[in-house]
Amino acid sequence: MFRFPSCRRKVIPGFGLSLGFTLFYLGLIVIIPLAATFLKSAELDWSEFRATVGSPRVMASYRLSFGASLAAALVNGVFGFLTAWVLVRYSFPGRRIVDALVDLPFALPTAVAGIALTTIYAETGWMGQWMKEVGIKAAFSPLGIMIALIFVGLPFVVRTIQPVLEDLDAELEEVAASLGASRFKTITKVVFPSVFPALITGIALAFARGVGEYGSVVFISGNMPMKTEITPLLIITKLEQYDTAGATAIAVVMLVISFVLLLLINLLQAGYAGRRA
Amino acid sequence: MIRSHPELRRSVQDPAWVRGGAIALVLLFLGLVLFMPLIAVFREALRKGADAYWAALRNPETLDAVRLTLLAALLAVIFNAVFGLMASWAIAKFRFPGRHILISLIDLPFAVSPVVSGLVYVLLFGAQGVLGPWLQAHGFRIIFAVPGIVLATVFVTFPFIARELIPLMEAQGTDEEESAVVLGANGWQTFWRVTLPNIKWGLLYGIILCNARAMGEFGAVSVVSGHIRGQTTTVPLQVEMLYNEYNFVAAFAVASMLAILALITLVLKSVVEWCAKRKGMVAG
Numbered sequence: 001m002f003r004f005p006s007c008r009r010k011v012i013p014g015f016g017l018s019l020g021f022t023l024f025y026l027g028l029i030v031i032i033p034l035a036a037t038f039l040k041s042a043e044l045d046w047s048e049f050r051a052t053v054g055s056p057r058v059m060a061s062y063r064l065s066f067g068a069s070l071a072a073a074l075v076n077g078v079f080g081f082l083t084a085w086v087l088v089r090y091s092f093p094g095r096r097i098v099d100a101l102v103d104l105p106f107a108l109p110t111a112v113a114g115i116a117l118t119t120i121y122a123e124t125g126w127m128g129q130w131m132k133e134v135g136i137k138a139a140f141s142p143l144g145i146m147i148a149l150i151f152v153g154l155p156f157v158v159r160t161i162q163p164v165l166e167d168l169d170a171e172l173e174e175v176a177a178s179l180g181a182s183r184f185k186t187i188t189k190v191v192f193p194s195v196f197p198a199l200i201t202g203i204a205l206a207f208a209r210g211v212g213e214y215g216s217v218v219f220i221s222g223n224m225p226m227k228t229e230i231t232p233l234l235i236i237t238k239l240e241q242y243d244t245a246g247a248t249a250i251a252v253v254m255l256v257i258s259f260v261l262l263l264l265i266n267l268l269q270a271g272y273a274g275r276r277a
Numbered sequence: 278m279i280r281s282h283p284e285l286r287r288s289v290q291d292p293a294w295v296r297g298g299a300i301a302l303v304l305l306f307l308g309l310v311l312f313m314p315l316i317a318v319f320r321e322a323l324r325k326g327a328d329a330y331w332a333a334l335r336n337p338e339t340l341d342a343v344r345l346t347l348l349a350a351l352l353a354v355i356f357n358a359v360f361g362l363m364a365s366w367a368i369a370k371f372r373f374p375g376r377h378i379l380i381s382l383i384d385l386p387f388a389v390s391p392v393v394s395g396l397v398y399v400l401l402f403g404a405q406g407v408l409g410p411w412l413q414a415h416g417f418r419i420i421f422a423v424p425g426i427v428l429a430t431v432f433v434t435f436p437f438i439a440r441e442l443i444p445l446m447e448a449q450g451t452d453e454e455e456s457a458v459v460l461g462a463n464g465w466q467t468f469w470r471v472t473l474p475n476i477k478w479g480l481l482y483g484i485i486l487c488n489a490r491a492m493g494e495f496g497a498v499s500v501v502s503g504h505i506r507g508q509t510t511t512v513p514l515q516v517e518m519l520y521n522e523y524n525f526v527a528a529f530a531v532a533s534m535l536a537i538l539a540l541i542t543l544v545l546k547s548v549v550e551w552c553a554k555r556k557g558m559v560a561g
Contacts, residue, residue, distance in 0.1 A: 012451060015373075023379075030435060032401070033401050037393075107538075111493075111532070111535075115528060116318045119529075215495035232390050232392040239396065239500065254390055254393055261388065266381065
């Protein structure tokens, strides 16, 4: 039994029960199933594993998943920053409603977003028909995947930047202005550097979500092998073909990638949280 | 805050054309990205009139899907709420080695792709899985059955309530609980009368988020469900099946239920945020 250095803490009961239950439940739901996946992948033959995760079709899906997620995250970086800025700094009628609606992608089930976006961007849809006229194919192309990932990722960027902008002292900007800096210079030299770490974190969060996203993408992507097939879909395809080993191999690659991304994001967040405090 | 000189104030305010332009650009972007899909759901659902809409909602398979979704969401909320309370009590009220690692581990399910979240249970409980042969020999069925759907839903919503409660309980410290114990309250009395009233808005907030995700989860549930009509289809899976059968009106009608649920979630979330802020009880 662990003894606490301070007597005060011992006053409150329930440490053993609450920590015990926490570890038990965490182990049962999260740790054991994840460990089982790595265990299962260890049964795979190494050359077979490499052949699966490095096959041309799987490589094409990585390129697509990473490329579309990165493009969508960068678009969200620009518009998410602008959205956060407008919501924090300007007042306009309906601001609170717009603010609440930014969370829609968190609340709306991904499958619903997926079929709605497909309808809008198909050749007969509201956006699709005029995009077709200028020669752009939106639905059933990588562009469609990017559009779905912009929808899914937007709140990550806005909600990461917003609190930092709110905390930002307006006096700092006044000081810069009173020392003769132009408004443009104040924003680029004073405001932007303070918000930058949060912006990068938001973009990274949107990117990480995009790489694993499934529901909103499968409908709009068209799922053509080598062209519009994302990595999570390939896992499902392998599973439906009873290729459990193949599905496991790709899943392990995705798990390692998401853990690395999680680690990077935590480091980023620790970095700017430290600076804010 | 110190009042600054009006001229200085003006110098940090953007000109009207910049403000107007930025607001217009943001509204246009959000309109395109957020409003339009929402409108499209209802328009497509009502394309063939109200009768077709109601008929789609009253379909027995749809009602079965609603029942299963309600069951999975209810169980996910109960399990994860109990876990959230236990975990935040242990982590916020005590100091022990490995505390920060534990917080990171709780967040882990957020980093995992929904498809992989479903797959891990298939690899554990499926026919080819680690425990598969044993389960089969004893007549238990988890994958392609209701328990698998519940498990996958619990996994993807695992951190929601805990991550709301941990910072909130940490911010409130231990003084009130210590006073209660010193004055003779036992553990449960301290929890029910002192801690719970302090965290009720945070708990409610976590429950709302957990419930919304649980009812809408698609990827993870899709992997473990097997899509058996009337038995293992949740509402989002029912939407997918109807859509893939080109039954668009019915697909969007069922989807509109989920869209209404999303809007209710946003309203409740805003109300709880407002209440919590007013009482000064908000995390972060």
